[in-house]
Amino acid sequence: MINMCYIVGLIIKRRKAERPQFGGVNKMNSNYFGVEFDDVNTDDGGHKWSQICKSCVEQSHVPNEMIRDPGSGICGVDGCSNEADYYIDFPDSLEIGFFPDRIMVKNLAHLKRLLADKGQFIFVEHQKVECIGQLRKGNVIQTNGLYSIRPDAMDSKESNWNQGKGSWMDYGKASLWKFKDGICSRYKDTKRSKEDLVFSFFVLPKTN
Numbered sequence: 001m002i003n004m005c006y007i008v009g010l011i012i013k014r015r016k017a018e019r020p021q022f023g024g025v026n027k028m029n030s031n032y033f034g035v036e037f038d039d040v041n042t043d044d045g046g047h048k049w050s051q052i053c054k055s056c057v058e059q060s061h062v063p064n065e066m067i068r069d070p071g072s073g074i075c076g077v078d079g080c081s082n083e084a085d086y087y088i089d090f091p092d093s094l095e096i097g098f099f100p101d102r103i104m105v106k107n108l109a110h111l112k113r114l115l116a117d118k119g120q121f122i123f124v125e126h127q128k129v130e131c132i133g134q135l136r137k138g139n140v141i142q143t144n145g146l147y148s149i150r151p152d153a154m155d156s157k158e159s160n161w162n163q164g165k166g167s168w169m170d171y172g173k174a175s176l177w178k179f180k181d182g183i184c185s186r187y188k189d190t191k192r193s194k195e196d197l198v199f200s201f202f203v204l205p206k207t208n
């Protein structure tokens, strides 16, 4: 007797394989916004997209602005074989595309050390939607916060705010932060509810 799981597995494999490969790279895992996607596509305009199921949206830090419904096919999140509920558009500013790794930041003191030591970070959520996907790097480091610039966009307004120091990020108290799975989230108040999120980012491992 043929095992049903085997058949379902075959169907899933076939449906994933039918989609075009991302940027000609044989995708292993593409880490977007702290979520591993194994199925990222590029449309004719060069915009990257995938599809995602409800439960993966709920468990992840994927910004709501990126979600479009309805979506179909198999969820593009690695290890998930649910039917997708939405399409997900990745920001075009996200040139880097792949984040194979990120530092598992433990607490605010750890984060401050990393950023003072030239750590680069990428916003995965931000109240200013245009900041989502931006790569940042500390330029002027203070104990209470830092001015960050965009190393890949030195002409941008973010790199030039505050007389060229960059855009200001205030650390605030440790109780305004949450650190989970390498995602560093800063909230407006200590209740740290989703509505009070100011921004989230993750820190890239040092390359040199």
Ligand SMILES: [Zn+2]
Residues within 6 Å of the ligand: 052, 053, 054, 055, 056, 075, 076, 077, 080, 081, 082
């Ligand atoms: Zn899923």
